[in-house]
Amino acid sequence: MKKFIGEFKEFISRGNVMDLAVGMIIGAAFTGIVNSLVNDIVMPLISMITGGISFDEWNFALASGENPPSLNLGTFLAQVLNFIIIAFVIFMVVKGLNKLRAMGAKPEAEAPAEPATKICPYCKSEISPEATRCPHCTSVLEQ
Numbered sequence: 001m002k003k004f005i006g007e008f009k010e011f012i013s014r015g016n017v018m019d020l021a022v023g024m025i026i027g028a029a030f031t032g033i034v035n036s037l038v039n040d041i042v043m044p045l046i047s048m049i050t051g052g053i054s055f056d057e058w059n060f061a062l063a064s065g066e067n068p069p070s071l072n073l074g075t076f077l078a079q080v081l082n083f084i085i086i087a088f089v090i091f092m093v094v095k096g097l098n099k100l101r102a103m104g105a106k107p108e109a110e111a112p113a114e115p116a117t118k119i120c121p122y123c124k125s126e127i128s129p130e131a132t133r134c135p136h137c138t139s140v141l142e143q
């Protein structure tokens with residue numbers, strides 16, 4: 001049991017688990033905002049443009065009777081719109097993160113590697129870049 005708790009602690013304390021948890025919480029809050037945007041703002045506007053069709057009531061009864069099964073096209077359309085908005089925002093966020101990552105990585109990649117050796121101007125042999133005297137011809141080198 002102690003080992004199990006230890007493993008669980010290790011699992012939780014890994015950075016990416018916390019990142020994932022934060023991402024999920026933000027994602028859940030964000031889903032609420034998108035839902036509200038679609039249901040409270042976009043759908044009423046579409047309803048107004050299309051001449052007062054309320055999308056909540058935009059359904060087709062498949063049979064007659066007290067509670068007939070119906071195709072609820074309005075709510076389905078709202079869900080599709082939700083998905084498109086969320087997918088678009090996630091796409092933009094991932095795109096932005098990739099750009100940031102690329103910007104962060106660029107200076108490292110472009111920095112020229114420190115030369116491992118230099119050439120002695122007198123005997124043309126490879127020597128350490130910090131050498132003040134050539135080990136081959138013993139000439140004194142200017143820094």
Ligand SMILES: [Zn+2]
Nearest residue numbers: 120123134137
């Ligand atoms: Zn030399």
